[in-house]
Amino acid sequence: MKIAVAYKWAPNPQDAAVGADGSVDWSRAKPAVSEYDPVAVEVGRRLADATGAELVGLSVGGPDVASPMAKKAALSRGLDSAVVVADDALAGAGTTPTGRALAALVQRLGDVDLVLTGDSSVDAGAQMVPAVLAGALGWPALTDVVAVSGTAGDLTVERAHAGGSQVLHVTGPVVLAVAADAVVPRVPGMKDILSAGKKPTEEVPLADLAGWQTAPVEVVATAGPELKVRKGQVIDGADPAAAVTALVAALRADGVL
Amino acid sequence: MSEPTAATGPDVEPDFDVIVVGGGIAGCVTAYRLAQAGRSVVLIERGEAPGSKNLSGGVLYSRVLEQVFPDLLTSAPIERRITRNYVQFLNATSSVGIDYQDARLAEPVNAVTVLRARLDAWLAERCEEAGVFLMPGVRVDRVIREGGRVVGVRAGDDELRAHVVVAADGVNSFVAQEAGLREKPPTHHLAVGVKAVVRLDERTVAERFHLVGDEGAAYAIVGDCTLGVGGGGFLYTNRDSLSVGVVLRLDDLVKRGLRSTDVFDHFLGHRFIAPFLEGGEIAEYGSHLVAEGGLEMVGHIHTDGMVVVGDAAGLTLNTGLTVRGMDLAAASGIAAAKGIDEALTSGDTSEAGLAGYRRELFAGFAGKDMETYAKAPAFLERTRMYEEYGLLLGDVLHSVFDHDLTPRRHLSQVVRSELKRSPVRLRDLLSDGLAGVRAL
Numbered sequence: 090m091k092i093a094v095a096y097k098w099a100p101n102p103q104d105a106a107v108g109a110d111g112s113v114d115w116s117r118a119k120p121a122v123s124e125y126d127p128v129a130v131e132v133g134r135r136l137a138d139a140t141g142a143e144l145v146g147l148s149v150g151g152p153d154v155a156s157p158m159a160k161k162a163a164l165s166r167g168l169d170s171a172v173v174v175a176d177d178a179l180a181g182a183g184t185t186p187t188g189r190a191l192a193a194l195v196q197r198l199g200d201v202d203l204v205l206t207g208d209s210s211v212d213a214g215a216q217m218v219p220a221v222l223a224g225a226l227g228w229p230a231l232t233d234v235v236a237v238s239g240t241a242g243d244l245t246v247e248r249a250h251a252g253g254s255q256v257l258h259v260t261g262p263v264v265l266a267v268a269a270d271a272v273v274p275r276v277p278g279m280k281d282i283l284s285a286g287k288k289p290t291e292e293v294p295l296a297d298l299a300g301w302q303t304a305p306v307e308v309v310a311t312a313g314p315e316l317k318v319r320k321g322q323v324i325d326g327a328d329p330a331a332a333v334t335a336l337v338a339a340l341r342a343d344g345v346l
Numbered sequence: 347m348s349e350p351t352a353a354t355g356p357d358v359e360p361d362f363d364v365i366v367v368g369g370g371i372a373g374c375v376t377a378y379r380l381a382q383a384g385r386s387v388v389l390i391e392r393g394e395a396p397g398s399k400n401l402s403g404g405v406l407y408s409r410v411l412e413q414v415f416p417d418l419l420t421s422a423p424i425e426r427r428i429t430r431n432y433v434q435f436l437n438a439t440s441s442v443g444i445d446y447q448d449a450r451l452a453e454p455v456n457a458v459t460v461l462r463a464r465l466d467a468w469l470a471e472r473c474e475e476a477g478v479f480l481m482p483g484v485r486v487d488r489v490i491r492e493g494g495r496v497v498g499v500r501a502g503d504d505e506l507r508a509h510v511v512v513a514a515d516g517v518n519s520f521v522a523q524e525a526g527l528r529e530k531p532p533t534h535h536l537a538v539g540v541k542a543v544v545r546l547d548e549r550t551v552a553e554r555f556h557l558v559g560d561e562g563a564a565y566a567i568v569g570d571c572t573l574g575v576g577g578g579g580f581l582y583t584n585r586d587s588l589s590v591g592v593v594l595r596l597d598d599l600v601k602r603g604l605r606s607t608d609v610f611d612h613f614l615g616h617r618f619i620a621p622f623l624e625g626g627e628i629a630e631y632g633s634h635l636v637a638e639g640g641l642e643m644v645g646h647i648h649t650d651g652m653v654v655v656g657d658a659a660g661l662t663l664n665t666g667l668t669v670r671g672m673d674l675a676a677a678s679g680i681a682a683a684k685g686i687d688e689a690l691t692s693g694d695t696s697e698a699g700l701a702g703y704r705r706e707l708f709a710g711f712a713g714k715d716m717e718t719y720a721k722a723p724a725f726l727e728r729t730r731m732y733e734e735y736g737l738l739l740g741d742v743l744h745s746v747f748d749h750d751l752t753p754r755r756h757l758s759q760v761v762r763s764e765l766k767r768s769p770v771r772l773r774d775l776l777s778d779g780l781a782g783v784r785a786l
């Protein structure tokens with residue numbers, strides 16, 4: 090039995106530059122395993138250990154997804170093996186082709202009743218891939234998952250819910266998007282990275298996947314959020330007492346107090 | 347193998363032939379060369395991405411790295427070939443410069459600008475291709491010593507063992523200090539560098555610095571750019587950005603009660619510097635220590651089971667006009683790999699067995715240059731360099747060019763009278779001049 094975890098080799102948004110026209114320049118951004126995906130790996134690891142399942146990482150993207158660095162970074166976090174599709178055609182792909190390509194990989198893998206994903210990717214953050222992936226597989230998807238127990242195909246799933254939580258019993262195959270704070274993922278140590286270098290990874294040619302191209306959704310444009318015009322008033326804090334007086338006066342003048 | 351050591355003894359089988367700590371230029375070159383020689387090598391880097399933690403002004407004297415990577419100039423992320431060197435004495439309201447352009451600097455290429463985030467990532471990739479096991483995102487915490495020799499490193503709960511550990515962890519090397527090989531450097535051996543990368547478009551860079559194609563300019567600046575603190579400023583052209591920053595002697599900065607960021611802001615806002623940067627966007631910003639002790643700082647660079655390379659070994663040269671460290675880092679990597687390979691072959695990785703590294707280093711240009719410039723640090727501590735000479739030059743030229751309807755005087759008279767007004771004494775001028783000629 091296998092549990093799959095979908096992970097993204099994503100550029101770090103801290104190094105991205107947003108132009109005045111809303112365009113995003115990712116050229117200086119260094120890729121890494123997307124920030125919240127290790128949480129899904131950790132949830133998967135614990136479940137796999139408890140049930141004797143194999144934990145397989147799945148990733149699709151541009152050529153660097155198959156780089157030794159990317160594979161080691163993912164495998165050192167607790168996966169048993171990885172299957173990736175690394176193709177120029179999938180570099181920076183949107184949520185629909187990504188979700189569909191992942192679904193095709195899951196089908197190809199076979200013997201999978203549970204796919205875990207992170208909450209959202211660190212770069213685009215669309216929170217769409219789990220739903221597209223589940224839709225393409227014809228499986229249900231549950232988001233905001235904070236705890237999972239049982240065995241794949243017969244699971245008890247806890248979801249964070251406004252003002253409380255929801256516990257669901259799920260039978261049959263399912264896609265679970267794990268909340269960013271579900272568990273604290275392990276920090277890979279030297280031995281983890283060493284053994285990651287020896288774990289099996291399979292690279293599947295994109296041509297072997299069917300049905301990923303259909304992309305009825307297209308990004309028309311991106312734009313930065315409009316900034317509210319602020320007063321930009323700065324009060325000198327050298328003399329704290331005077332600063333407080335000035336601040337209170339300013340807030341009064343604007344009717345805040 | 348001649349005699350079993352603690353690391354190679356029967357009970358503990360080492361994980362690798364060599365552990366390299368630090369994926370900067372020194373570490374990458376050492377690891378690459380050893381992998382090429384067929385050794386098993388792990389390269390441990392604390393940054394998640396190699397290069398992410400590293401900072402240089404950005405002029406790389408590239409010939410030595412070309413020895414390691416013959417395709418460097420065509421394959422590596424090189425920004426521009428430097429063909430124009432500008433030496434600038436910057437005062438608050440005047441500036442005197444020497445503009446040196448030379449087509450001979452383009453062919454063969456002598457110096458190029460680089461951005462470390464890109465170069466180091468490329469070097470690490472080349473290492474991986476050569477068979478180095480890359481381990482990013484791991485910070486080495488301790489050196490493991492057994493039976494008086496270094497046998498491995500520890501990070502978190504994990505240990506790795508090797509026949510030789512290479513400390514390539516940069517200035518203030520904690521690994522070398524841990525191993526008891528080096529002391530913490532005194533502040534007068536250190537400077538702090540603050541640098542920004544300002545993004546402009548390629549055409550603007552070419553226009554502002556009169557550049558053609560991929561040719562580039564390097565400005566070395568002293569004087570008001572540092573508010574008189576010992577050190578200097580630099581302004582280097584990249585393809586579509588500028589690297590701009592200051593290098594400040596730590597002891598002098600502290601003595602004057604200034605903050606490095608204030609000096610940096612002052613420099614960027616200077617009336618003769620700001621126009622170069624106008625309209626640019628800050629793409630990177632960082633600060634880093636610079637080793638400035640020269641030869642005196644090099645000291646011990648190998649011991650039983652360990653060698654020290656690059657900045658960690660104090661291999662930086664500040665001659666006032668150029669800060670060199672990247673080329674020396676590469677040269678020490680080449681020498682270390684040779685010394686280690688020989689030691690592994692002979693089976694003797696003791697201090698004596700690894701001595702080939704030091705011999706190799708001092709037989710080449712890197713060690714020789716450290717010796718040649720041994721007096722440079724002391725010379726650069728002479729503070730007149732940073733304020734008074736620039737002003738004197740500016741005032742002399744002002745008297746020459748300012749036709750204020752007073753009768754003209756001979757240049758020698760102008761110089762003499764400006765010298766009289768300046769706090770610089772003729773004696774100082776002679777002594778500094780002589781010391782400069784000897785030290786540089």
Ligand SMILES: Cc1cc2nc3c(=O)[nH]c(=O)nc-3n(C[C@H](O)[C@H](O)[C@H](O)COP(=O)(O)OP(=O)(O)OC[C@H]3O[C@@H](n4cnc5c(N)ncnc54)[C@H](O)[C@@H]3O)c2cc1C
Binds near residue numbers: 370401540592657
């Ligand atoms: C402002 C400034 C301007 C400069 N300008 C120039 C210039 O124009 N030309 C030039 O040639 N030189 C210049 N230098 C000097 C040059 O940057 C250095 O000499 C050069 O970077 C040395 O390379 P290195 O590989 O020895 O060390 P670094 O480049 O410092 O690499 C050390 C590596 O070790 C890693 N590391 C540290 N500790 C650990 C640990 N415990 N575990 C794992 N990894 C660790 C670091 O993350 C880093 O990647 C400049 C320096 C500064 C600060």
